[in-house]
Amino acid sequence: MSSAISLNVGIARSASAGSADAADAKRVLLAEPRGYCAGVDRAVETVEKALEKHGAPVYVRKEIVHNRHVVETLRERGVIFVDETDEVPAGALLVFSAHGVSPAVHTAAAERDLRTIDATCPLVTKVHQEAKRFARDDFDILLIGHEGHEEVEGTAGEAPDHVQLVDGPGGVDGVTVRDENKVIWLSQTTLSVDETMETVRLLREKFPLLQDPPSDDICYATSNRQTAVKAMAPECDLVIVVGSRNSSNSVRLVEVALNAGARAAHLVDYAREVDTAWLDGVRTVGITSGASVPEILVEGVLELLAEHGFGNVQPVTTANETLVFALPRELRPARR
Ligand code: SF4
Numbered sequence: 001m002s003s004a005i006s007l008n009v010g011i012a013r014s015a016s017a018g019s020a021d022a023a024d025a026k027r028v029l030l031a032e033p034r035g036y037c038a039g040v041d042r043a044v045e046t047v048e049k050a051l052e053k054h055g056a057p058v059y060v061r062k063e064i065v066h067n068r069h070v071v072e073t074l075r076e077r078g079v080i081f082v083d084e085t086d087e088v089p090a091g092a093l094l095v096f097s098a099h100g101v102s103p104a105v106h107t108a109a110a111e112r113d114l115r116t117i118d119a120t121c122p123l124v125t126k127v128h129q130e131a132k133r134f135a136r137d138d139f140d141i142l143l144i145g146h147e148g149h150e151e152v153e154g155t156a157g158e159a160p161d162h163v164q165l166v167d168g169p170g171g172v173d174g175v176t177v178r179d180e181n182k183v184i185w186l187s188q189t190t191l192s193v194d195e196t197m198e199t200v201r202l203l204r205e206k207f208p209l210l211q212d213p214p215s216d217d218i219c220y221a222t223s224n225r226q227t228a229v230k231a232m233a234p235e236c237d238l239v240i241v242v243g244s245r246n247s248s249n250s251v252r253l254v255e256v257a258l259n260a261g262a263r264a265a266h267l268v269d270y271a272r273e274v275d276t277a278w279l280d281g282v283r284t285v286g287i288t289s290g291a292s293v294p295e296i297l298v299e300g301v302l303e304l305l306a307e308h309g310f311g312n313v314q315p316v317t318t319a320n321e322t323l324v325f326a327l328p329r330e331l332r333p334a335r336r
Contacts, residue, residue: 031228031288032317037221039121042325043098046119049331059094065292066247099150100124102157123219135159140177145188172202184211189219190249232316233260236286243290250290271300
């Protein structure tokens, strides 16, 4: 691979640029950062360590992270995924997923005497704390997020009497509040940054005293992956995002790529889902992956592309991520 390309100087041609041939050559732009974030890494390791320490079966409420490959691999190792706590035998071990759960779910698990480990991402927990704090101060909380998403259900469940869901710019019209002096917006962690800012703009037109969250709710990983895609998309005839259809941040990467100028963009779980007809007439393919995607799946797509003449891979680096979260307390001594 060639060395990383700086966002500030644009995207360079291949190392042998200078000849017309080089300019016409097929190439891959590989977004960095991509793939696993700190919260997903922690959640997956939590389940792996729970299996090692307690043996199978380990129950997990909902998908631990929204990725088919991760879920199928863990299922093969003895994880049983359930939708609700009442599907778990009394006294069994249950892990809560990275997306977080409402207090009602904790209560239901306690009533069944379940042993629980909470793999909620600390950045989701931070949004829960904000919801609790502003509900205590009797604010109307406008939670920007996707209806039905597990994270939103968990956050809203912290303060159901104070939270209203606003599902994008189209959801603003129906919002009413009790006191326009006490309104704050919070958000799901995995939204499109640009679309969320548009929703906030519309909300603020309606409620000029709308308060911002104390810190960004859209997490560093979501926003970094979108920034990298924006940097490469204008150069791309095609962007392939590796990720699952129920992964909010992966789906957003497809939208961001198209909005930033990619001529086409597709979401695939596996290399085998790449339709080679997409490559017809294409010179530059951008590759990225959602925050719940193991790198091995990206490698599979790169191998497939190399077989079709796209062996020249150029990283497009817009940030370096070093954040690591400690495992849940119950598992910490087991960490290498
Ligand atoms: S995408 Fe962000 S909020 Fe979600 S698990 Fe990763 S770091 Fe946490």
